[in-house]
Amino acid sequence: MSRAAVPGLPSRYPIGEQLPALYAEDDFAQRFTAGLDTVLAPVFATLDNLPAYLDPRVTPADFLAWLASWVGGVDDPRWPVELRREATVRAMELHRRRGTKRGLVEALHLVLGVRAEVVGDGGAVWSRTAGAGLPPAPAAEILVRVWPDRVATVDADRVHELVRALCPVHTVCRVEVLSGPPAGEGE
Numbered sequence: 001m002s003r004a005a006v007p008g009l010p011s012r013y014p015i016g017e018q019l020p021a022l023y024a025e026d027d028f029a030q031r032f033t034a035g036l037d038t039v040l041a042p043v044f045a046t047l048d049n050l051p052a053y054l055d056p057r058v059t060p061a062d063f064l065a066w067l068a069s070w071v072g073g074v075d076d077p078r079w080p081v082e083l084r085r086e087a088t089v090r091a092m093e094l095h096r097r098r099g100t101k102r103g104l105v106e107a108l109h110l111v112l113g114v115r116a117e118v119v120g121d122g123g124a125v126w127s128r129t130a131g132a133g134l135p136p137a138p139a140a141e142i143l144v145r146v147w148p149d150r151v152a153t154v155d156a157d158r159v160h161e162l163v164r165a166l167c168p169v170h171t172v173c174r175v176e177v178l179s180g181p182p183a184g185e186g187e
Contacts, residue, residue: 006041006042006045009038009041009042009045010037010041011037011038011040011041011044012041012044012045012048013040013044014033014034014037015033015036015037015040016029016030016033016034016037019033053067054067056068056085056088056089057085057089059085061081061084064081064084064085064088065077067088068084068087068088068091071088071091071092072091072095073087073088073090073091074087074091074111075087075088083110083111086110087110087111090106090110094106094107094110098166099166099167099168101118103166104116104118104144104163104166104167105117105118107162107166108144108146108159108162108163109149111162112146112151112154112155112158112159112162113148113149113150113151114146114147114148114149114151114154114159115146115147115148115149115181116144116145116146116147117144117145117182118142118143118144118145119142119143119144119145120141120142120143121142140171140172141171141172141173141174142167142171142172142173142174143173143174143176144159144163144173144174144175144176145175145176145178145182146159146175146176146177146178147177147178147179147180147181147182148179148180154177156175156177159175159177160175163175
């Protein structure tokens with residue numbers, strides 16, 4: 001979509017009407033300013049609607065990628081427009097939770113339409129007692145189980161790609177793709 005000259009778009013602020021009365025009947029002045037109105041009308045229309053351009057829920061679809069880049073959101077042109085809008089709206093929320101179990105589960109559901117369960121803590125341990133012996137080493141592996149929710153099948157490659165992108169760099173993540181919820185889920 002182009003926001004250049006739009007044929008027939010009237011200017012909300014015609015320059016000819018703002019000229020001194022001396023030029024109101026001047027044919028050349030009116031034609032000249034009408035040409036300027038044609039060029040400026042899309043600019044004024046865009047500025048008049050600027051709040052809509054900055055709201056991912058209503059912005060034109062061709063602005064979504066640009067708007068997502070402003071908030072560090074993920075935007076994939078292959079996604080349906082409504083999913084792209086939702087990902088942009090929730091970008092800040094997902095960034096706050098990045099690297100956490102909840103953040104990973106929510107991102108997998110939003111982006112890929114799958115449900116997920118994350119098991120493990122990524123190898124973090126600590127002690128409440130100063131000078132105490134070291135606690136036993138934790139399992140350094142995180143297990144991510146995914147199953148279909150709003151999609152019929154799970155694309156394992158896309159799940160692996162997203163998990164690699166969102167898991168903390170010091171962790172090892174293993175992904176299991178299930179055909180349905182794990183035993184005990186939803187009971």
